[in-house]
Amino acid sequence: MWRVIGLNAYSAAENMAIDDAIAECVASGLSPPTIRFYRWLAPGAVSVGRFQNARDEIDVDACRRLGIDIVRRRTGGGAVFHSHDGEITYSVAAPERCFPSGIRESYRDICSYIIRGLSYLGIKADFRPINDVIVNGKKISGSAQTRRNGVILQHGTILYRLDRQTMFTVLKPSKLKLSDKPASSFEAGIASVKELTGASVEQLYDALLRGFTEGKEWRLGALTENELAFTKGMIWKYDSYEWNFSR
Numbered sequence: 001m002w003r004v005i006g007l008n009a010y011s012a013a014e015n016m017a018i019d020d021a022i023a024e025c026v027a028s029g030l031s032p033p034t035i036r037f038y039r040w041l042a043p044g045a046v047s048v049g050r051f052q053n054a055r056d057e058i059d060v061d062a063c064r065r066l067g068i069d070i071v072r073r074r075t076g077g078g079a080v081f082h083s084h085d086g087e088i089t090y091s092v093a094a095p096e097r098c099f100p101s102g103i104r105e106s107y108r109d110i111c112s113y114i115i116r117g118l119s120y121l122g123i124k125a126d127f128r129p130i131n132d133v134i135v136n137g138k139k140i141s142g143s144a145q146t147r148r149n150g151v152i153l154q155h156g157t158i159l160y161r162l163d164r165q166t167m168f169t170v171l172k173p174s175k176l177k178l179s180d181k182p183a184s185s186f187e188a189g190i191a192s193v194k195e196l197t198g199a200s201v202e203q204l205y206d207a208l209l210r211g212f213t214e215g216k217e218w219r220l221g222a223l224t225e226n227e228l229a230f231t232k233g234m235i236w237k238y239d240s241y242e243w244n245f246s247r
Contacts, residue, residue: 007037019036022227068166133158159193
């Protein structure tokens with residue numbers, strides 16, 4: 001049976017530590033396969049991929065000036081601006097046996113939950129390998145994945161509305177791209193739920209919850225004492241200069 005942890009907002013370091021804690025507890029058999037939905041404390045955060053150089057990807061001074069958190073993810077992928085009220089983020093942590101063995105196939109499987117959820121808002125979306133969900137050729141969701149100790153951890157964002165001004169302030173323009181498109185094409189290459197349907201963020205969450213859980217046995221749950229303890233012990237890592245600027 002799957003556990004679903006409902007939508008809550010945390011700091012960038014807390015969000016990454018919680019995802020880490022859940023994945024580790026799933027690997028050790030202490031927690032069931034888990035789907036989590038979350039947001040980022042205002043005013044937001046920038047996350048960089050595991051193998052990126054943070055200073056190459058983001059304007060660190062602008063982030064500090066605006067109070068934007070900076071965090072390095074355990075997963076790969078590119079730099080992402082996470083607006084407090086501009087997206088819903090999800091994470092899935094489950095044994096590898098729950099998904100197809102191939103990387104692309106497992107991305108497709110998990111992204112199908114997003115596609116199904118968006119369909120309940122009247123949005124026809126498609127999977128674009130290797131890890132994007134698109135609407136009419138425009139990106140509305142991106143994800144990143146890692147595998148460790150027999151567990152897949154995948155997390156990603158579903159764009160509710162775009163804070164263009166802040167995004168273009170904190171992410172370096174030379175790094176803003178979508179697929180192989182230059183920064184000047186970035187804005188034209190993205191879509192958001194608000195612009196497409198006018199739905200509220202609550203309606204988006206309800207649709208995603210339905211999309212992620214349909215066909216599964218599941219229950220609403222909360223972080224366990226083990227996960228809370230692990231999170232507390234890991235926040236220092238995701239809040240540290242050494243981790244976040246290790247490249």
